Amino acid sequence: xxxxxxxxxxxxxxxxxxxxxxxxxLAITLSALWAIPLVVGLLAPSRILRGIVTSYIxxxxxxxxxVQMFFxxxxxxxxxxxxxxxxxxxxxxxxxxxAYMAEIYRGGIQSVPVxxxxxxxxxxxxxxxxxxxxxxxxxxxxxxxxxxxQGVLIIKDTSLVATISVAEITFHARMMADRTAAVFEIFLVxxxxxxxxxxxxxxxxxxxxxxxxxx
Amino acid sequence: MELLINSMPLxxxxxxxxxxxxxxxxxxxxxxxxxxxxxxxxxxxxxRVLVETYLYIIRGVPLxxxxxxxxxxxxxxxxxxxxxxxxxxxxAVYFGAFMTEVFRGAIxxxxxxxxxxxxxxxxxxxxxxxxxIFQQALRVAAPPYINTCVAVIKGTSLVAIIGLADVxxxxxxxxxxxxAPFEIFxxxxxxxxxxxxxxxxxxxxxxxxxDYIN
Numbered sequence: 001x002x003x004x005x006x007x008x009x010x011x012x013x014x015x016x017x018x019x020x021x022x023x024x025x026l027a028i029t030l031s032a033l034w035a036i037p038l039v040v041g042l043l044a045p046s047r048i049l050r051g052i053v054t055s056y057i058x059x060x061x062x063x064x065x066x067v068q069m070f071f072x073x074x075x076x077x078x079x080x081x082x083x084x085x086x087x088x089x090x091x092x093x094x095x096x097x098x099a100y101m102a103e104i105y106r107g108g109i110q111s112v113p114v115x116x117x118x119x120x121x122x123x124x125x126x127x128x129x130x131x132x133x134x135x136x137x138x139x140x141x142x143x144x145x146x147x148x149x150q151g152v153l154i155i156k157d158t159s160l161v162a163t164i165s166v167a168e169i170t171f172h173a174r175m176m177a178d179r180t181a182a183v184f185e186i187f188l189v190x191x192x193x194x195x196x197x198x199x200x201x202x203x204x205x206x207x208x209x210x211x212x213x214x215x
Numbered sequence: 216m217e218l219l220i221n222s223m224p225l226x227x228x229x230x231x232x233x234x235x236x237x238x239x240x241x242x243x244x245x246x247x248x249x250x251x252x253x254x255x256x257x258x259x260x261x262x263r264v265l266v267e268t269y270l271y272i273i274r275g276v277p278l279x280x281x282x283x284x285x286x287x288x289x290x291x292x293x294x295x296x297x298x299x300x301x302x303x304x305x306x307a308v309y310f311g312a313f314m315t316e317v318f319r320g321a322i323x324x325x326x327x328x329x330x331x332x333x334x335x336x337x338x339x340x341x342x343x344x345x346x347x348i349f350q351q352a353l354r355v356a357a358p359p360y361i362n363t364c365v366a367v368i369k370g371t372s373l374v375a376i377i378g379l380a381d382v383x384x385x386x387x388x389x390x391x392x393x394x395a396p397f398e399i400f401x402x403x404x405x406x407x408x409x410x411x412x413x414x415x416x417x418x419x420x421x422x423x424x425x426d427y428i429n
Contacts, residue, residue, distance in 0.1 A: 062365065062411035063404040064372035067383055071404060074396035155278035163376050170280060177287045184291065187284035195275035 005182070009189045012176060016169040020197070023086065023168065024155045027093040027203075031154065032147065033111055034098035039105040057099040066160055068092040073164045089161035097154055104150065108143035110136060141212050148205035152198045159194075219402055222389050229382030230406055236303060236381060237410075241364050248314020255319055259338075266315065279373055281305050285352035286377040302374040310367045317363055321356035323347060343353045354425050361418030364425035365411045372407070382406055 041053035060068070069092040074085040083091070112135045120130030164172035173190040177183045255266040285301045296304075325348050333343030375384035388402040390396045 058412065059408060062408045062415070064369040064383065064407055066372045066375070067386070067400055067404045067407065070383070071391075071396065071400035074390055074400065078394060078396050105243060156275075159277040159279045160373075162279070170277070170283070173280075177283070178384065181291065183284075183287040185281065187288060188222075190280055191272070191276045191284070194277060194280060195272065198234060198275040 002121055002185075006185055006189055008184070009176070010193070013169050013172050013186075013189060015191060016167050016172040017193070019086070019166060019168040020155075020158055020167045023090060023158045023161065023166075024197070024201075027090055027097065027154050027158065030090070030094045031097035031150075033099050034094050035101035035105055038098055039101035039109070042106050053102075057102060060096045060099045065092050065096045065157060066163070066210065068096065069160060069164055085161055085164035085166040088164055089158065089166060092153060093157055097150060097157075100150055101147065104137070104143050104146045107146070108139035111142050112138045129140060141209070141214075144205060144209045144212065148202055148209075151201055151205065154199050155201060156194065218393055218395055218398055222393075222399065223267055224404075225385050226382060226390065226402070229380060229385035231370055232379070233368075233381040233383075233406075234410070236299075236306070236374065236379075237368045239303045240306040240371065243303065244310040244314050244363075244367060245336065245360075247307060247311035248318050251311065251315040252318035252322065255315065256322060259283060267346050268311050270315060273309055278309045278370055279304070279376065281309055282373055282377050298374075298377055302371075302377065302379055306367065306370055306374075310363060310370065313363045313366065314360070317356055317359045318352070320351035320359075324355045325351045354422075357422050357425070358418060365414055368411055368414070369407065 015164070038053055038057070041049050042057075069088055072083065072091055073085065073088040073197075111150055116134050116138065117127075117130050120134040121127065125133065158168060159170040162168060162174060165171070169190060173186050176186050180186070224282060251266050251269070254262040255270075258266070282302065282305050285305045286298065289296055329347050329351065330343055333347045338346070371381060372383040374381055375387060378384070382403055386399050390399045393399070
């Protein structure tokens with residue numbers, strides 16, 4: 001194996017690294033935020049609101065994110081307000097992963113026994129206060145591992161924006177593969193880059209999980 | 216509307232390809248997931264390390280990168296597989312890892328006492344696995360299994376990028392000629408939605424049915 005050669009490929013690919021990392025960070029953060037109003041709607045007493053949010057979640061979860069990207073990318077263009085590939089990818093990923101994360105939040109909140117809320121009310125907390133001080137901290141610990149998994153999937157999904165000409169790492173790899181014959185080396189380095197990125201993210205999430213653990 | 220009607224024969228072809236790709240990938244991924252899960256759990260240290268390495272790699276590498284690697288590298292490796300077979304294999308290898316996790320988790324969820332009970336009535340290991348453990352693991356595995364199948368169907372849309380004429384690819388071709396992205400991609404999305412939604416419903420129906428027997 002020609003190590004200096006692999007490093008040179010890595011150097012060329014890393015021109016797209018900033019875009020991949022920026023897109024991943026933005027997509028993960030915005031998805032986690034967008035999921036908050038969604039989970040509020042999911043747990044709302046109003047049946048209409050619940051119905052709307054459930055339909056939205058079913059709709060985006062049962063359609064491929066690639067088709068959503070094409071829909072937004074080519075659709076916005078035909079309206080005369082073309083969105084950039086980056087914005088399109090971000091939007092599609094937040095719409096889709098927000099839905100998944102809302103389900104994760106709901107699972108976390110519902111995993112906290114009702115007795116806990118009752119105990120909070122018994123010592124004189126208002127329902128809102130009981131939720132914030134009793135339920136939320138417990139739910140937060142439960143959702144970190146599945147959120148971390150979802151984040152890894154988001155990082156991997158950022159590769160899809162290569163198809164709407166965003167110059168991230170997969171895009172650069174494909175350009176190189178079209179021009180050279182070193183395809184094994186190129187995709188090996190690309191795969192390693194993704195493994196490193198996802199490993200760093202899961203590592204950070206594990207530290208967060210440890211920090212939140214009750215000692 | 217007229218545009219959609221005119222595009223229908225082409226789109227139908229794409230749907231058939233998508234369904235065929237999905238079915239083949241799901242079957243392959245299920246079989247390999249089951250085999251890998253058993254290897255990881257009962258195959259000894261060497262097989263376990265091998266399976267875990269495979270899981271680790273798949274967990275970190277995007278499906279699109281694997282598809283590109285197959286698409287670009289297979290000819291250099293002297294492999295003359297057509298893109299279609301290659302696509303099925305890559306999708307199956309990718310989602311086989313998710314299936315492995317599903318099956319492994321389900322088998323591990325069966326309490327240790329069930330093994331002891333099986334041994335107590337004189338069953339050998341394979342018999343316990345088939346007659347006692349699998350029966351119970353099936354119920355645990357069903358919901359995440361269906362979710363993974365939905366992910367496979369959605370995942371097959373990526374083959375459009377390497378030029379396989381599935382419904383996403385054909386949709387894109389039509390859009391390039393007709394400049395009607397909302398109608399066509401909206402319709403393509405609806406096709407995926409119907410397939411995946413029906414599958415999820417079927418999943419929850421089966422789940423309830425099994426529960427009833429239980």
